[in-house]
Amino acid sequence: MTDYARYRSANFLLDELGITEPEDLCIESIAQHCNATIIYKSLSGCAARLVGHGDRAIIAVDQNANQGRQRFSAAHELGHWLFHRLQITSLIACQEQVFWNEWGQKKSKENQANTYAADLLMPEFLFIPRARNLEISFQVVLYLAELFQTSLTATAIRLVQLGSFPAMIVCHSKQSRRWFIRGPDVPTIIWPQDKPGIQSVAHDLLRGDYVPRGPVTIQADNWITHQSSRHHLIQEDSWRLRGGEVLSLLWWKDENQLLELEEQENERDSE
Numbered sequence: 001m002t003d004y005a006r007y008r009s010a011n012f013l014l015d016e017l018g019i020t021e022p023e024d025l026c027i028e029s030i031a032q033h034c035n036a037t038i039i040y041k042s043l044s045g046c047a048a049r050l051v052g053h054g055d056r057a058i059i060a061v062d063q064n065a066n067q068g069r070q071r072f073s074a075a076h077e078l079g080h081w082l083f084h085r086l087q088i089t090s091l092i093a094c095q096e097q098v099f100w101n102e103w104g105q106k107k108s109k110e111n112q113a114n115t116y117a118a119d120l121l122m123p124e125f126l127f128i129p130r131a132r133n134l135e136i137s138f139q140v141v142l143y144l145a146e147l148f149q150t151s152l153t154a155t156a157i158r159l160v161q162l163g164s165f166p167a168m169i170v171c172h173s174k175q176s177r178r179w180f181i182r183g184p185d186v187p188t189i190i191w192p193q194d195k196p197g198i199q200s201v202a203h204d205l206l207r208g209d210y211v212p213r214g215p216v217t218i219q220a221d222n223w224i225t226h227q228s229s230r231h232h233l234i235q236e237d238s239w240r241l242r243g244g245e246v247l248s249l250l251w252w253k254d255e256n257q258l259l260e261l262e263e264q265e266n267e268r269d270s271e
Contacts, residue, residue, distance in 0.1 A: 004082050007034050010119035022126055022148050027074045030120065031059060036081050038074050048073035050080050057081045068151035072117050079116030084109055114154075122148050122158045131159055136167040136251035137215045137237045152239070156249060157181055166258055167251035170223075172196060174206050174244060185255070187262050190224055196248070197222025202238040205246045213239070215249075220257075223250055228264060232257040 007013045017033060019025060028038050035056050040063040043049065047069065049060040059077040061070045122144075130147065134140045136159060138152075145155040160167045166185035170192045171178040180192050196202040200222040204211045215237040220229040223236065238248040252258055 004034070004085060008082050008116070010116060010123060011125070013120070014123055022130075025121055025148070027071050027078075027121065031074060031078050034078060034082060036078055040070070048077045050077040052081060052085055057085070066151070068145055068149055068154070071121060071149055072151045072154045075117035075120045076113045078120070079113035080109070083112055083116065118154060118158055118161075121150050122155065122162075124162060127158060128162050131163050133164045134159075135215065136160065136163055136165055136235065136249050138213065138239050138249065141249070153241075153247060156247065160249070163251075165251045165253070166255055167249065168192065170196075170202075170248045170250065171241075172202060172206060172246050172248070178245065185258070187258060189226060189261060190258070191226070192223055192250070193225055196238075196246075200238070200248075201236055202246045202248045205238055205240045206244075211238075213237075223248075226261055228261055232261075 013030065013033070014025075017024075017030065031038050036059055037057070038059045038061060040061050042064060043060060043062040047062050047065060051058045051060075059074055059081070061074050061077075063070075065073065127144070127148070131140070131144060138156070141152060141156045141159055144150075144159060145152055148155065150158075156169055160169045160181060160183045163183065165183075167183045168180060168186055168190070170180040172195065177192060177194050182188070182190065196206070197219075199218055201211050201216055201218075203222075215235050217233050218236055220232040220234040223229075223234055224232075232252075233254070235251045235253060236248060238246050240246050
């Protein structure tokens with residue numbers, strides 16, 4: 001009987017398998033080591049499915065998705081198998097939107113599976129050295145996504161979480177903000193606007209305008225709700241996704257601006 005609990009540590013699993021380089025991260029072999037077989041087939045209405053029976057599992061992944069999307073879907077379902085296998089009665093089917101919409105809900109099963117997939121496919125000990133001192137931009141995301149063979153969105157989130165600069169990632173639909181994630185160096189007083197400001201690249205992309213790709217420097221109040229943000233600058237790089245949503249990377253070259261905002265809040269609290 002496999003001791004699944006020990007494989008809930010992605011680092012333990014990777015160490016047991018002797019993985020030391022990004023090219024060693026073969027998700028099919030990793031899953032097989034955990035008694036889960038990955039197959040590829042056309043799926044309708046979901047990105048991946050997990051069926052478990054006894055000590056074995058089958059993970060079906062949509063063969064029509066790109067490779068990075070397939071690998072993350074497979075690793076996500078493996079996370080379900082390792083963490084939630086006793087709660088699987090017959091089938092888990094995960095829709096693509098669920099992967100992203102529940103990233104910010106820390107206690108949800110989907111977020112737990114997402115986190116495990118990121119830890120498995122982009123482990124800190126491999127990702128941090130390769131992202132060190134690189135700007136928070138989609139050019140860098142594409143470089144890392146190719147290196148780790150992961151999806152654009154998952155890689156962008158990982159760069160925000162493990163990169164060298166304070167950063168945030170925000171997803172907007174035409175109607176409103178869908179979700180966002182702060183990096184560990186961004187204080188909790190920083191919140192993105194429900195809709196990006198009219199001077200932002202994201203605003204133009206949501207309208208369907210053509211905008212040259214690449215980061216730009218804009219006033220932070222186009223993005224941040226804090227009343228003092230109008231005095232600060234922020235780096236924005238936005239990317240239109242399939243379906244019309246826009247993903248935006250925001251980061252601060254000058255970390256002193258964030259420290260200044262925190263100090264202002266602390267002064268108000270002490271009054």
